Amino acid sequence: MTSKAKAALYDQFALVGKAFSNGRRAELVDVLAQGERSVEGLAEQISQSFANTSQHLQVLARSGLVTSRRDGNRVLYRLAGEPVEALWETLRGAAESVAGVHRAAEDYLGNRGELELVSRDELARRLDEGVLVWDVRPVAEFEAGHVPGAVSVPPGEVQRRLDEVPDGVEIVAYCRGRFCVFADEAVRALAGRNRPARRLEDGFPEWRRAGLPVAASSG
Amino acid sequence: MTSKAKAALYDQFALVGKAFSNGRRAELVDVLAQGERSVEGLAEQISQSFANTSQHLQVLARSGLVTSRRDGNRVLYRLAGEPVEALWETLRGAAESVAGVHRAAEDYLGNRGELELVSRDELARRLDEGVLVWDVRPVAEFEAGHVPGAVSVPPGEVQRRLDEVPDGVEIVAYCRGRFCVFADEAVRALAGRNRPARRLEDGFPEWRRAGLPVAASSG
DNA sequence: AGCGTAATCAAGTATTCACTTGACTAGTTG
DNA sequence: CAACTAGTCAAGTGAATACTTGATTACGCT
Numbered sequence: 094m095t096s097k098a099k100a101a102l103y104d105q106f107a108l109v110g111k112a113f114s115n116g117r118r119a120e121l122v123d124v125l126a127q128g129e130r131s132v133e134g135l136a137e138q139i140s141q142s143f144a145n146t147s148q149h150l151q152v153l154a155r156s157g158l159v160t161s162r163r164d165g166n167r168v169l170y171r172l173a174g175e176p177v178e179a180l181w182e183t184l185r186g187a188a189e190s191v192a193g194v195h196r197a198a199e200d201y202l203g204n205r206g207e208l209e210l211v212s213r214d215e216l217a218r219r220l221d222e223g224v225l226v227w228d229v230r231p232v233a234e235f236e237a238g239h240v241p242g243a244v245s246v247p248p249g250e251v252q253r254r255l256d257e258v259p260d261g262v263e264i265v266a267y268c269r270g271r272f273c274v275f276a277d278e279a280v281r282a283l284a285g286r287n288r289p290a291r292r293l294e295d296g297f298p299e300w301r302r303a304g305l306p307v308a309a310s311s312g
Numbered sequence: 313m314t315s316k317a318k319a320a321l322y323d324q325f326a327l328v329g330k331a332f333s334n335g336r337r338a339e340l341v342d343v344l345a346q347g348e349r350s351v352e353g354l355a356e357q358i359s360q361s362f363a364n365t366s367q368h369l370q371v372l373a374r375s376g377l378v379t380s381r382r383d384g385n386r387v388l389y390r391l392a393g394e395p396v397e398a399l400w401e402t403l404r405g406a407a408e409s410v411a412g413v414h415r416a417a418e419d420y421l422g423n424r425g426e427l428e429l430v431s432r433d434e435l436a437r438r439l440d441e442g443v444l445v446w447d448v449r450p451v452a453e454f455e456a457g458h459v460p461g462a463v464s465v466p467p468g469e470v471q472r473r474l475d476e477v478p479d480g481v482e483i484v485a486y487c488r489g490r491f492c493v494f495a496d497e498a499v500r501a502l503a504g505r506n507r508p509a510r511r512l513e514d515g516f517p518e519w520r521r522a523g524l525p526v527a528a529s530s531g
Numbered sequence: 532a533g534c535g536t537a538a539t540c541a542a543g544t545a546t547t548c549a550c551t552t553g554a555c556t557a558g559t560t561g
Numbered sequence: 562c563a564a565c566t567a568g569t570c571a572a573g574t575g576a577a578t579a580c581t582t583g584a585t586t587a588c589g590c591t
């Protein structure tokens with residue numbers, strides 16, 4: 094009996110692991126770490142069908158990692174709490190020490206050697222000192238919460254908005270997290286026009302989790 | 313192209329999740345968190361066949377969570393590093409906030425309401441003040457590392473050794489971690505004989521990870 | 532060399548998983 | 562009420578998983 098109960102306990106732990114055992118579900122968690130989203134928005138972000146996305150979300154819900162609520166016509170999903178955010182952060186951290194992640198990250202992100210980083214603390218100190226902060230995430234994520242004073246520059250609009258940056262102002266770009274390309278692309282594009290641009294270490298969820306100030310602009 | 317590379321990156325993260333997606337592998341990680349072990353020892357601990365255990369270990373190795381080395385005739389496995397220990401700890405923590413774990417834990421561990429805990433700090437302070445520390449794990453795990461001054465009382469021997477405890481000495485028991493039954497059983501058995509017994513919060517890996525002193529006695 | 536032990540490999544099977552397609556349900560709007 | 566939108570459910574298919582059994586390999590001992 095005891096040995097069965099022991100196995101059952103570890104099976105419960107494994108249920109949490111299972112939730113992260115699929116790449117699409119990992120993507121979902123990463124997007125949900127930015128804030129609450131509808132099924133439709135999530136499906137688009139992870140380039141999957143509606144039905145498939147819904148099913149993945151239900152797997153996550155069954156394992157207790159996400160919760161959902163109805164808002165009129167749509168169903169909004171969100172991460173279940175702080176421990177889940179912490180787990181996702183730790184998991185990515187552990188994955189970094191694994192060979193395959195380095196290769197996959199390099200293929201996706203390119204060489205980041207020349208990208209300069211700004212620490213959260215430095216950015217927090219300089220927020221009201223005329224630094225220009227670009228939030229390079231989809232609008233929905235910006236609206237769910239962002240660094241105070243940041244302007245929303247969705248990934249597709251970076252090129253179009255390079256010229257609106259006044260001379261002599263430093264730009265700090267951020268997006269979803271350490272493995273998010275959008276901020277890299279923005280910094281490279283700005284650097285190509287000789288703008289002093291750096292990238293925030295990690296991304297918005299880490300900023301929020303660090304207890305730093307957050308602004309919201311949803312409707 | 314980029315979208316494929318993105319999927320590939322998240323697939324790499326999922327590979328780490330996949331390693332934890334099976335109850336037997338979770339058990340293996342939990343045992344390995346105590347220290348290096350042979351395949352044989354691990355197979356026995358998780359009550360699985362030799363071949364199956366070996367295969368699970370190779371899954372863990374492929375995902376980078378464990379490494380192995382040959383020692384003469386046997387192959388010894390160990391966790392790949394600090395980030396992996398941190399991940400396992402965080403995963404269990406997150407799992408605690410999930411409904412199923414509570415039920416499974418209760419079925420396995422019973423009602424822990426009356427079990428008193430000792431914090432790591434308190435035990436560390438009192439180590440040389442005549443407190444008796446019982447390490448209630450299999451001998452192999454004790455030998456791989458234990459709290460200084462602790463005596464090894466393997467799970468099966470608890471009953472036999474209840475009487476060797478001198479009167480008026482407080483006993484602190486510990487085993488693998490928060491979800492390990494052995495220490496609970498020892499404390500209950502000691503309490504049944506009116507010995508002042510408490511349980512260390514969590515277990516040995518958490519003690520080691522907290523940077524507290526560790527003794528080893530292997531040969 | 533020959534034997535024993537520790538571990539891995541290979542092949543087979545029942546189960547689970549990821550994704551698709553098409554039907555269905557819950558709310559909202561005209 | 563019908564028409565529409567957002568989401569879920571159900572069934573099916575090919576691929577991956579977990580475990581078994583029976584070789585096969587690697588090392589140590591005599």
